[in-house]
Amino acid sequence: MRYIEPHAHMVSRTTDDYRQMALMGCVAISEPAFWAGWDRSTADGFEDYFRQLTEFEPRRAALYGIKHYTWLCLNPKEGENRKLAREVVERIPKFLDRPNVLGIGEIGLNRNTLNELETFRDHVRLALDHRQLILIHTPHLEDKHKGTRLIVEALLSFPGIEPSRVMIDHAEEHTADMILSNGFRTGLTLYPETKVSLARAVDIVETYGFDRIYVNSACDWGHSTPTAVPQFMMEMRRRGHSDESIRKVVFENPIAFMRQSPHFVTPAGELESVPVGAA
Numbered sequence: 001m002r003y004i005e006p007h008a009h010m011v012s013r014t015t016d017d018y019r020q021m022a023l024m025g026c027v028a029i030s031e032p033a034f035w036a037g038w039d040r041s042t043a044d045g046f047e048d049y050f051r052q053l054t055e056f057e058p059r060r061a062a063l064y065g066i067k068h069y070t071w072l073c074l075n076p077k078e079g080e081n082r083k084l085a086r087e088v089v090e091r092i093p094k095f096l097d098r099p100n101v102l103g104i105g106e107i108g109l110n111r112n113t114l115n116e117l118e119t120f121r122d123h124v125r126l127a128l129d130h131r132q133l134i135l136i137h138t139p140h141l142e143d144k145h146k147g148t149r150l151i152v153e154a155l156l157s158f159p160g161i162e163p164s165r166v167m168i169d170h171a172e173e174h175t176a177d178m179i180l181s182n183g184f185r186t187g188l189t190l191y192p193e194t195k196v197s198l199a200r201a202v203d204i205v206e207t208y209g210f211d212r213i214y215v216n217s218a219c220d221w222g223h224s225t226p227t228a229v230p231q232f233m234m235e236m237r238r239r240g241h242s243d244e245s246i247r248k249v250v251f252e253n254p255i256a257f258m259r260q261s262p263h264f265v266t267p268a269g270e271l272e273s274v275p276v277g278a279a
């Protein structure tokens with residue numbers, strides 16, 4: 001079965017990972033801009049990263065028959081630096097026309113500070129001004145619930161926000177309802193140690209249904225599993241879910257979200273009938 005990996009930091013992964021994902025049926029990857037593991041010192045450093053995401057990485061993915069998409073921002077972990085954030089936000093628009101850019105992300109909060117919240121608002125404004133999709137990171141710390149609430153409230157304070165054009169990722173049992181009941185889309189991140197296990201992810205899908213939800217590996221330079229989505233598919237199958245249900249979560253739902261961007265190319269085949277923005 002074909003699938004889409006909607007959240008992977010491939011700049012940190014090897015070509016073997018691309019190969020393995022392709023062998024398991026991955027046809028497209030979306031890569032949000034991310035923290036490098038250290039704080040970048042200048043806006044020039046971000047420009048170089050954006051060039052890597054929009055020039056080099058799509059070529060590398062294409063070698064394995066995988067379509068590569070990306071999202072641009074200054075990530076939440078560096079959002080505390082307001083001066084740098086303003087400089088980076090100013091430089092993003094010139095990259096938005098690049099053919100693999102789907103929107104602004106992953107933005108959000110890390111420690112739920114006022115400065116982070118201001119940087120988050122700057123990015124939301126940028127997305128709305130340029131009619132971009134939004135991909136959101138929620139904090140992994142113990143205050144995920146508070147962070148998610150602050151993010152949802154901040155988003156809803158923008159009159160122009162369209163919840164179906166916003167993905168709020170890294171949801172868990174205690175945040176999925178807050179996200180979905182406000183009309184946003186949500187993602188579950190499958191990590192080997194922290195975040196959501198395969199069994200918990202299937203539990204959450206069974207609880208909240210198959211609409212407006214997708215799963216991802218969020219693989220990066222830390223301990224993570226690039227093939228977590230196919231493992232989730234196996235867990236769904238083991239628990240008796242139909243191919244149609246599995247396909248909806250791992251293929252149709254990412255497409256329904258991403259194809260709201262004019263840069264997204266729907267994989268050839270049977271999905272042309274999925275309406276733009278459908279659940």
Ligand SMILES: [Zn+2]
Nearest residue numbers: 032034106218
């Ligand atoms: Zn990420």
